[in-house]
Amino acid sequence: MSQRTEPTKSNEAPPPRRRGRPARANVDDIVQAATRLFGQRGFRGTSIAAVADEVGLSDAGVLHHFPSKSALLDAVLEQDLAVQAALAREFAEPGGLEAIRRFAAWGAVNEATPDLVGLQIAVSAEGALHQSDLRPYVVRRYAGVHLLIGDLIREGVERGEIRPDVDAEWEASALIAFLDGIRLQWRYSDGALDIASSVRKYFEVLVERLQR
Amino acid sequence: MSQRTEPTKSNEAPPPRRRGRPARANVDDIVQAATRLFGQRGFRGTSIAAVADEVGLSDAGVLHHFPSKSALLDAVLEQDLAVQAALAREFAEPGGLEAIRRFAAWGAVNEATPDLVGLQIAVSAEGALHQSDLRPYVVRRYAGVHLLIGDLIREGVERGEIRPDVDAEWEASALIAFLDGIRLQWRYSDGALDIASSVRKYFEVLVERLQR
Amino acid sequence: MSQRTEPTKSNEAPPPRRRGRPARANVDDIVQAATRLFGQRGFRGTSIAAVADEVGLSDAGVLHHFPSKSALLDAVLEQDLAVQAALAREFAEPGGLEAIRRFAAWGAVNEATPDLVGLQIAVSAEGALHQSDLRPYVVRRYAGVHLLIGDLIREGVERGEIRPDVDAEWEASALIAFLDGIRLQWRYSDGALDIASSVRKYFEVLVERLQR
Amino acid sequence: MSQRTEPTKSNEAPPPRRRGRPARANVDDIVQAATRLFGQRGFRGTSIAAVADEVGLSDAGVLHHFPSKSALLDAVLEQDLAVQAALAREFAEPGGLEAIRRFAAWGAVNEATPDLVGLQIAVSAEGALHQSDLRPYVVRRYAGVHLLIGDLIREGVERGEIRPDVDAEWEASALIAFLDGIRLQWRYSDGALDIASSVRKYFEVLVERLQR
DNA sequence: ACGGGCGGGACGACCCGTTTTT
DNA sequence: AAAAACGGGTCGTCCCGCCCGT
Numbered sequence: 098m099s100q101r102t103e104p105t106k107s108n109e110a111p112p113p114r115r116r117g118r119p120a121r122a123n124v125d126d127i128v129q130a131a132t133r134l135f136g137q138r139g140f141r142g143t144s145i146a147a148v149a150d151e152v153g154l155s156d157a158g159v160l161h162h163f164p165s166k167s168a169l170l171d172a173v174l175e176q177d178l179a180v181q182a183a184l185a186r187e188f189a190e191p192g193g194l195e196a197i198r199r200f201a202a203w204g205a206v207n208e209a210t211p212d213l214v215g216l217q218i219a220v221s222a223e224g225a226l227h228q229s230d231l232r233p234y235v236v237r238r239y240a241g242v243h244l245l246i247g248d249l250i251r252e253g254v255e256r257g258e259i260r261p262d263v264d265a266e267w268e269a270s271a272l273i274a275f276l277d278g279i280r281l282q283w284r285y286s287d288g289a290l291d292i293a294s295s296v297r298k299y300f301e302v303l304v305e306r307l308q309r
Numbered sequence: 310m311s312q313r314t315e316p317t318k319s320n321e322a323p324p325p326r327r328r329g330r331p332a333r334a335n336v337d338d339i340v341q342a343a344t345r346l347f348g349q350r351g352f353r354g355t356s357i358a359a360v361a362d363e364v365g366l367s368d369a370g371v372l373h374h375f376p377s378k379s380a381l382l383d384a385v386l387e388q389d390l391a392v393q394a395a396l397a398r399e400f401a402e403p404g405g406l407e408a409i410r411r412f413a414a415w416g417a418v419n420e421a422t423p424d425l426v427g428l429q430i431a432v433s434a435e436g437a438l439h440q441s442d443l444r445p446y447v448v449r450r451y452a453g454v455h456l457l458i459g460d461l462i463r464e465g466v467e468r469g470e471i472r473p474d475v476d477a478e479w480e481a482s483a484l485i486a487f488l489d490g491i492r493l494q495w496r497y498s499d500g501a502l503d504i505a506s507s508v509r510k511y512f513e514v515l516v517e518r519l520q521r
Numbered sequence: 522m523s524q525r526t527e528p529t530k531s532n533e534a535p536p537p538r539r540r541g542r543p544a545r546a547n548v549d550d551i552v553q554a555a556t557r558l559f560g561q562r563g564f565r566g567t568s569i570a571a572v573a574d575e576v577g578l579s580d581a582g583v584l585h586h587f588p589s590k591s592a593l594l595d596a597v598l599e600q601d602l603a604v605q606a607a608l609a610r611e612f613a614e615p616g617g618l619e620a621i622r623r624f625a626a627w628g629a630v631n632e633a634t635p636d637l638v639g640l641q642i643a644v645s646a647e648g649a650l651h652q653s654d655l656r657p658y659v660v661r662r663y664a665g666v667h668l669l670i671g672d673l674i675r676e677g678v679e680r681g682e683i684r685p686d687v688d689a690e691w692e693a694s695a696l697i698a699f700l701d702g703i704r705l706q707w708r709y710s711d712g713a714l715d716i717a718s719s720v721r722k723y724f725e726v727l728v729e730r731l732q733r
Numbered sequence: 734m735s736q737r738t739e740p741t742k743s744n745e746a747p748p749p750r751r752r753g754r755p756a757r758a759n760v761d762d763i764v765q766a767a768t769r770l771f772g773q774r775g776f777r778g779t780s781i782a783a784v785a786d787e788v789g790l791s792d793a794g795v796l797h798h799f800p801s802k803s804a805l806l807d808a809v810l811e812q813d814l815a816v817q818a819a820l821a822r823e824f825a826e827p828g829g830l831e832a833i834r835r836f837a838a839w840g841a842v843n844e845a846t847p848d849l850v851g852l853q854i855a856v857s858a859e860g861a862l863h864q865s866d867l868r869p870y871v872v873r874r875y876a877g878v879h880l881l882i883g884d885l886i887r888e889g890v891e892r893g894e895i896r897p898d899v900d901a902e903w904e905a906s907a908l909i910a911f912l913d914g915i916r917l918q919w920r921y922s923d924g925a926l927d928i929a930s931s932v933r934k935y936f937e938v939l940v941e942r943l944q945r
Numbered sequence: 946a947c948g949g950g951c952g953g954g955a956c957g958a959c960c961c962g963t964t965t966t967t
Numbered sequence: 968a969a970a971a972a973c974g975g976g977t978c979g980t981c982c983c984g985c986c987c988g989t
Contacts, residue, residue: 137439158972222434225496227349278486561863646858651773698914708861794952
């Protein structure tokens, strides 16, 4: 299925390719390839040359677009964050318990975007190491999700959908923990684990616990 | 105390060893230092030289005891596994629901052995990357824990302590996921998160769910 | 306006230049910037990008005007040579001992044109290295000055102003050596050394020695 | 004298190589080779690989002995300084005017140790560039020589050998300038210039000026 | 047996001058 | 005049072997 090397629009009508545009890789291609490779091999385990290879450039070619490896990382992370944020907004839109119910589909989304999931796993993993540049990014992401979930629970309590004595902080933390952990297992099982239904089940149990 | 460089048993060097032999680092020291460093910086992020430095040897000195870096890794992992297995046996000893209740103390144990926890996190993290030598090790560990928890649940069902309709597989998987995830959060919070009580709470909820 | 990008003569752009041309850097600007940077960091220590930055262009922009880095160097050197030659002609104009006396002001001129002096120092310095492209240029300059001074002395002898037994060759060589060396010291002293009076003193001593 | 490139014994009889020290390049060889290359091509113009080549090692081999390029530079400079200091002490030993007379032989010494002279020229040259690591070294050397010469003149004045109205500071400065400059010319003339007699002549003129 | 001095080959990121295309 | 890309090169790191002393 066309390994890599020409990721973009499939309807690009290659033959004509007027006026010798060599159809060079563009910035988006690079970010995409880097996303995949970072996700597969980790940030430190991925050399600029490997990314360049993927998109058919030389190291210098990539460094032309991104002055340093960490600039490339920033671009990758920023793009990931944008996708995640959009998704979270969509899920959270109804607010309260209903929003939480919606998040049950989160596992299915994971299965659909393995590259991004791989990236998040790898980033979480490497960020856990001391003195990693990825730490702040992961910490920020944790804080964001934590706040989001906590708010939904509190909102549910206000609306009377959720029992007032639930420990919102702990629930948020436990949810994130489960999601992170199950994602790891998914990775280790080479996708064999049915993450979608596993996540759905967690939400069933969670919703029941929240309601009473 | 025994700063570095010769931490271990003082009752060695039995016979003469005259003339102030500088008390060189031994194999155990190296494994211990490697455990700490692997846990802090990851396996690939730790150079042999760094380990050697920690114990006051040269690279060659370390390589004398362990022919290669991965031999050192094996030793570290083996030691970790032994500790974990002993712990698990102790917790699981009563069997059934009671054993599961005992595991609630797992979080507290984590706080007591930060080096080993760090190692496990780092290993899980790096093993998640494709083509990592650590993968098989992590997979094996997952399988072991999975089996252990599953067996305890099944045993509890047999004993009538646990509802027969629980999904043992999913519970084991979810538990491991939570533990892995919460450990990560603990790491990212620089130990600020109260992992012991967070884990205890999970087990409370779990035990309640299993019973009724 | 004009942030950067066209510091020089304001009375250019004579006729139309309609439609707010952003007043791009011109060739002279580039040469001037290159002169300063070559003088400060040396030829090899100055990248085309650095020059481009100074004048607000991209590397490619500079390379549009000068096909290669050494073409830019040639332009810089040529301009420097023109300035020096004009100065020398002016000083040497009366000929004989009087011309030599005039050269006493050389130090003061140096202080007034620090960029060019910096360039000469840097060029002398780098040209001294083996296989440098700058060698021939420096050698030619040495020869020129040598000849000039030698001629003045010989002329002075003919005119009877200078003792006939002076060693013109050595005097020229020593003078140049002193000037080069004192210039270096000036540079190392960050301009603290009073090069003008130091040079003047050398000429006093020299003139006295020449006369008897 | 066995150019370079295979410093060891030429009759090395590869097969046997009894138990033996393969006569690897040692630290001194590296420093010496670096001295020559730095002198010929400058510090920045000399790669570690070039030095390694000269002594028959790989880059890594050299970096084993000197952790970084600037560590190697330090070693080279330190050695140079030691040689210079010893020489200066020897010349300056009688003190006063006599010591100054002795320095007339400085040019001849230069001719005998072209490598060190080359190094000094190159270092002076590169140090003149802004933000060079060599600056402080050169400044220190200047200060040392300045002080030495100044002291000798002052001593000569005290002893009554030198006229009391000489400007010791200027004389020191001018002497250094001449020496630096003439050295440069010597370099540019590819050794054709008779630096020994040129320097001697400067000292003759100098001594005469100091005395009367 | 233990420990280390010494060395290397591969690879890492990044920079620089330059050509090609628009 | 800029944008895109490349090839060569720099320093430095890493893992590991070949020796030799104790």
